[in-house]
Amino acid sequence: MVDAAPITPGPFRKVMGLFATGVTVIAAREGDEIHGMTANAITSISLDPLLALVCVDKQARMNRFLQSAGGFSINVLSEDQEALSRYFAGSWKPPAPPEFRFLPWEGGPRLIGCVAAAGCAIDRTVEAGDHWIVVGRVIALHEGDPTARPLVFFGGRYRRLAELEVPVPPEEWSNDAVHIYYDEWSGTDLSPPLTGEESPP
Ligand SMILES: Cc1cc2nc3c(=O)[nH]c(=O)nc-3n(C[C@H](O)[C@H](O)[C@H](O)COP(=O)(O)O)c2cc1C
Numbered sequence: 147m148v149d150a151a152p153i154t155p156g157p158f159r160k161v162m163g164l165f166a167t168g169v170t171v172i173a174a175r176e177g178d179e180i181h182g183m184t185a186n187a188i189t190s191i192s193l194d195p196l197l198a199l200v201c202v203d204k205q206a207r208m209n210r211f212l213q214s215a216g217g218f219s220i221n222v223l224s225e226d227q228e229a230l231s232r233y234f235a236g237s238w239k240p241p242a243p244p245e246f247r248f249l250p251w252e253g254g255p256r257l258i259g260c261v262a263a264a265g266c267a268i269d270r271t272v273e274a275g276d277h278w279i280v281v282g283r284v285i286a287l288h289e290g291d292p293t294a295r296p297l298v299f300f301g302g303r304y305r306r307l308a309e310l311e312v313p314v315p316p317e318e319w320s321n322d323a324v325h326i327y328y329d330e331w332s333g334t335d336l337s338p339p340l341t342g343e344e345s346p347p
Pocket of ligand 1: 207
């Protein structure tokens, strides 16, 4: 048997980069100092209790601030805030920083002008390879200007949302069982078909 070629980080990043995300700035305060870090590895986890997470590179300076602050804010950037994403990702080139302002807030400082924000108290930190998964208990929520549009990151580039010509209603979902029926299995390079409860009788 010939071993499959090992998957290297480059293709992994490329494939995962095809998952379109918003862009956030995670912010934490240590004394008088505020530290922000651009992050898109964030997700909501739980409604009871309210939990959200951010994955932080072990090399990031952000870790020191998170540890001592005990909380952080997740600030969802608007499409007008691309410069802030570059700035807080360390890729801003001009000599003067872009304009921004933080407000004192619960969990961590809140970035003015963002689409939305969540303030979190750190619940736990879990080691995962070269990152820390930082789980936060959500203690504050903020909705910004309802007409503001989010910045989007896809395929390693910043994007804008395009409005559909015919608006569709917002998506809703539930945890009710979904039954999946297979007529045939014709996959070649994917996992085998699902078996068990959701297979047809
Ligand atoms: C769109 C985008 C998303 C990013 N997402 C993350 C992320 O989720 N976690 C992370 O650790 N770094 C992420 N980064 C990289 C950090 O922003 C970057 O390494 C930053 O310089 C770390 O800041 P610090 O070392 O000053 O804390 C992202 C960068 C960009 C441009």
